[in-house]
Amino acid sequence: MATTLVTFMRRTVAPALAAGALAGILVACGDGGGGGNGGGDSTTSATQVNVKMTDFRMQLPQTTLKAGEYTFVATNDGHHDHAMEIEGQGTEQKTRTLAPGESANLTITLKDGMYEVFCPVGNHKDLGMKTELTVGGTSTSDGSGY
Template identity: 70%
Template sequence: MATTFMTFGRRYVGPGLAAGVLAAGLVACGGGNGDDSDTGSASSGTRVDVTMTDFRLKLSRTTLTAGDYTFVATNDGSHDHALEIEGAGTEDRTRTLEPGESANLTITLKDGTYEVYCPVDDHKDMGMKSELTVGGTSSPNTDTDTGTNGGYGY
């Protein structure tokens, strides 16, 4: 079957129409940013960075005021890690993160003391823990190391 094209002057309408339909289809199918992580939206609360290594855990802040916070946990270690926050009637955690992965944990914190740790295997006992105080004035963490290596020399 022969294909016929309508002409308008020297231009072919058929190929132009096909290109327009193709472009519209690509726009409709696109739009993703390629990030399939479950990190959520950091705009849901004040950001607190948590760096997890083998076997240390460091928070960017250890004293906060009550409110909504998004803990951005990054596994900079070579083992799987996760972040758990427990205290003042709250217990929540991220999924287990492979090396190089990050996840967000957004929670509402009330006044009180919270334990922040890695719940994977015995990582907490190996030094992957910190204390978080909520109430009073929010301030950055000035500690250079909030964990110990538990004698493992990492």
């Protein structure tokens, strides 16, 4: 049906806008130096993680990841506005607030340790929109160059 197509198109456009905004934030922050962020091509190094937000759940495909660069694709499948925030290891980043059906990208470099992924809108976090993310596996400490 027609609305499905519209939703799909919005999902396709929105992440690009969000990624642009995020790049600006990273530059302004000034600590995003070491990432080797060579060009505009975001499909090469970052691993995509699809995050589904509903009323009021934050669903990750997995809650354990290896350290590295990830692009979280947060999709609001609920009926309320939601956003995704990742906090931990001295980092705090979030997407813009998404209306139902919208999605946004958040690219972040994760280090070993615990992170919390939650919705910063209203009291959604208290309503259950939070999950813990464990980044671990000391596999990259030497050898790989990353």
